[in-house]
Amino acid sequence: MLGDDAIIDRDDAALISEAAARADPSNPAPSEGFDARHGVIAAAALLAACDSGGGAGGGTVSVAPPAPTPTPTPSPTPTVAVLTARGASRFLAQATMGATRTSIDSVLNTGIAAWIDAQFALPRDMSHWDWLVSKGYNSESGGNPSGQNGFDASVWRQAIAGSDPLRQRVALALLDFLVIGINGINLSWRAFAMGAYIDLLLDHAFGNYRDLLGAIARNAAMGSFLSFIGSRKANPSTGSLPDENFARELMQLFTLGVQQLEQDGTVRMSNGVPLETYSLDDVAQLARVFTGFQLATSDNKTPDRMREPMVINASTNETGSSTFLGATVSGGGMAAVDAAIDIIFRHPNVAPFVSKQLIQRLVTSNPSRAYVGRVSAAFANNGSGVRGDMKAVIRAILLDPEARDESAALAGANSGRLREPVLRLTNWARAFGVTSPSDAWTIGDTTSTTQRLGQSIGRASSVFGFVRPGYTPPGTAIAQAGLTAPEFLIASEQTNIAYINYMQSLVGGGTGDTKADYTAMMALAPNSAQLVDEVNLILAAGQLRPATVTAIRTAVDSIPLTATNATLNRTGVAILLTLASPDYLVLK
Amino acid sequence: MNAPTILSDVSRRAFLQRSALFGMAGVAAPFVTSLGAIGEAAAATASDYKALVCIFLLGGNDHYNTLVPYDPTSHALYAKPRGSLALGRDALAATALVPSVDLGGRAYALAPAMAPLNPLFDAERLAVALNVGTLIQPTTRVQYQNRSVRLPPKLFSHNDQQSFFQASSPEGASSGWGGRIGDLFQSGNGSSTVTCINASGNAVFLSGRSAIQYNVGTGGPVSLLRGGSSLYGSATAAQTLRRMMTETNPNLLASEYATVNKRAMDTQAQLANALAGTPESTFPLFPSGNGLADQLRMVARMIAISGDLGTKRQVFFVSMGGFDLHDNLATTQPVLLGRLAAAMRAFHDTTVALGVADKVTTFTGSDFGRTLASNGNGVDHGWGSMHFVMGGAVKGKRFYGTPPAIGHNTPDDVGQGRLIPTMAVDQYASTLARWFGVSEGDLSTVLPNIGNYDKSTWSQGFV
Secondary structure: OOOHHHOOOOOOOOOOOOOOOOOOOOOOOOOOOOOOOOOOOOOHHHHOOOOOOOOOOOOOOOOOOOOOOOOOOOOOOOOOOOOOHHHHHHHHHHHOOOOOHHHHHHHHHHOHHHHHHHHHHOOOOOOHHHHHHHOOOOOOOOOOOOOOOOHHHHHHHHHHHOOOHHHHHHHHHHHOOOOOOHHHOOOOOHHHHHHHHHHHHHHHOOOEHHHHHHHHHOOHHHHHHOOOEOOOOOEOOOOEOOOOHHHHHHHHHHHOOOEOEOOOOOEOEEOOEEOEOOOHHHHHHHHHHOOOEEOOOOOOOOOHHHOOOOEEOHHHOOOOOEEEOOEEEOOOHHHHHHHHHHHHHHOOOHHHHHHHHHHHHHOOOOOOHHHHHHHHHHHHOOOOOOOOEHHHHHHHHHHOHHHHOHHHHHHOOOOOEEOOHHHHHHHHHHHOOOEOOOOOOOOOOOOOOOOOOOOOOOOOOOOOOOOOOOOOOOOOHHHHOOOOOHHHHHOOHHHHHHHHHHHHHHHHHOEOOEEOOOHHHHHHOOOHHHHHHHHHHHHHOOOOOHHHHHHHHHHHHOOOOOOOOHHHHHHHHHHHHHHHOHHHHEEO | OOOOHHHHHHHHHHHHHHHHHHHHHHHHHHHHHHHHHHHHHHHHOOOOOEEEEEEEEOOOOOHHHOEEEOOHHHHHHHHHHHHHHOOOHHHHHHHEOOOOOOOOOOOEEEOHHHHHHHHHHHOOOEEEEEEEEOOOOOOOHHHHHHOOOOOOOOOOOHHHHHHHHHHOOOOOOOOOHHHHHHHHHHHHOOOHHHOEEEOOOOOHHHOOOOOOEEEOOOOOOOOHHHHOOOEOOEHHHHHHHHHHHHOOOOOHHHHHHHHHHHHHHHHHHHHHHHHHOOOHHHOOOOOOOOHHHHHHHHHHHHHHOHHHHOOOEEEEEEEEOOOOOOOOHHHHHHHHHHHHHHHHHHHHHHHHHHOOHHHEEEEEEEOOOEOOOOOOOOOOEOOOEEEEEEOOOOOOOEEEOOOOOOOOOOOOEOOOOOEOOOEEHHHHHHHHHHHHOOOHHHHHHHOOOHHHOOHHHOOOOOO
């Protein structure tokens, strides 16, 4: 660990006098940003596991409105690519919260497909719930029954130090569209309620999407956030009707979307008008099913009921029949809930709707129709007739040629996605071994748009989340090109600058005892070429362009080795300039 | 305009008194000097300057408990399906609105929490627009049921109806009507970047076909490296940082990100000095702990420096969230409406103090209205809603549009008291645009569907 005397100075600290910029004539020629120490280890196997699956209708029951069963687009013939350290880092930037030197080596050793399988086999890190308990937040006196204490610490701890990085990344992708924000939960023990919800996403990240839907429909935090706790069946004498909130967003945001889709994600049209997925009546009918929900117990002395599945109070639950999406359920209770979720889950929209969003979260904002079609096919049928198998979907997304073809991504002007702000933080933290010896993880709430990131895990202000899959920044070349860029919804003149200022502090001195370990970087720092190449590889997947590399090296070399804390400050410059570079910010 | 001067005087006095109460006595002289300077700066271009301010209520505000049916017949029709959520007539007496033009026997009261706006209504500074909502063309109940007219797509969906209200197109829209108004005026501004200004998050409303929305933040532009000129001890590194952040890039997304960075840095440099001359402390009327008030204070500061920047026309967007009250309506909505009213009142009084009240017109918008029917402790997504227009140029103390029938199966109802709008957002917008100076010939550029409405209705007359 770095001693206090070695903290990189901030401008307000001004530990270091300004040294005249002095170019180092001994600098070697600019590197191509390619790591040669790791040769060709794993190669052709990486593309082998892309399930093309059966037809989209395989293993499903067709439910109105019908969609034509598409013929899945066959996978293109895999091009044999040599897996390089740079390619491994790029893969890890898609599949984890950030690459590390160790994980790059691991992927190079096993190949990508085997690395994914190994991740599937890993046990989960400690749950948010158990961590909160282990820190005593569950005691009425020491804890904070009405508050959020411990929540951010647990979230950052897992995102940065979690031992199950693929699971962490997929769960964050799910949280981006199966949204709850902790401030919108009107329950006590909110840290536990929100922690339990994220635990569900982590639990089911490698499971089945249908099971995940069943779990979140019973989750206390969801019940509160989308207000179906306490929703009552229609009362003819008062005219009171069931709360429609969850019914609507379950279809609009979690499963179907508002427009009918082909399996490749294109919108189905009739006479030039998009076909809508459901009607006002469908929502009103489905809302009848989600009535009578309440917390499992009335005991508020402990947080336990925040993770127990909700139960249904028969006296306020609708037991009559409800007809929606052309199907009918009746009888009430959890049986009706499960029947209703089955009906939704079988709708042809679910595969392309969920698949495209997961691709956008992990790989690219603008996947080709064929790529969406291939992943949808894997969602519809994992090859064994199972619909909704997340492992098959994750493999299909990450092993697809469109995800793996680095040279095409680098050459294409429209490729990639803007790294979302919280991932930039975790990218840095994982790359440079951030730890919190006290387990305090004092990063906290990072939603401030003028002081921090404009985004924080589990802190969206509404069910529409921080990013929207169809968002295109109006009035830009992106919009003119007909492309989407979901993360630009939270990019603005103020937040872009605030991000740099915040990272300047974090990179420079961390927060509390949450700090990076730059030992390895400082060993390279006397040689600006080696330093920048290593930062480029781990943090930016080697995607800094040569001119950017040269500019960063020149900036590093402006700090003479004779200066106080020279290697540390040179390291800081290399890292912060990389984090600020548009080359890094858009992961191609 | 014809607004009574008494409000102006009262407000100015209150402004000064409260600034003293806020402990500013010690800096009274510089404060007054500063205020005078603001007034002069604004006055220099006063004959030219106009601003439109959109206050967007995110989540779909429940209009039934915001502008409450008050005459006994209407109130009874409202109260029964609302059940425990209904506001009683007694509680509404103090905020009942008495318009200068009778509404055919119908009457409304503001939610009690909105009492700070009653004096503005009485002083003809506040008007009410009735049953405003998203439409493509005039629509009757039969036409809705038969789908025999074009309807806004994805009705009742938050994100899409927010977008349709702001842009006449669902989510993914490429420009909004505030931005399209900005297109027409940005060349007349000293700096085109400060034509369309957002003091909240990104909103399609302010993006034009060429006009770009500028996000200003509530505390003014953030300064890179907090104004520092070196990075970890290196001035060279700081210079590299600025250059690298703004360079064009072969990747489209990266290039656009750099464009936002460049606009941020350029505009920060431009605004920082001007805003430093009008610090927050010289705007004491705004309540603290009120996010909307923070945004509107920033709008007021931008208006105050408009003379310095040579700005003639500006469109602003501010917003407030939390209105999607499927539950806890009775406890939560009054808190939100109280904040809304306090922020609006403070903003208006500040424009009076600045001497620009008749140059600034403020209006509300929202995703949609709500159902009349209760779901027990909240209400669900609706369509038409009630909105407010505020400012010195407003022909206030009046209702505009048609009071909708109240109840189920009325000619205005599509189910559970969801209202079919009788004033299209296009008509609401065209009225504002005409005041702002958009010519009749340009209206269809700003509002592509306005031609579907009779020309005599393009101005609803409220401003």
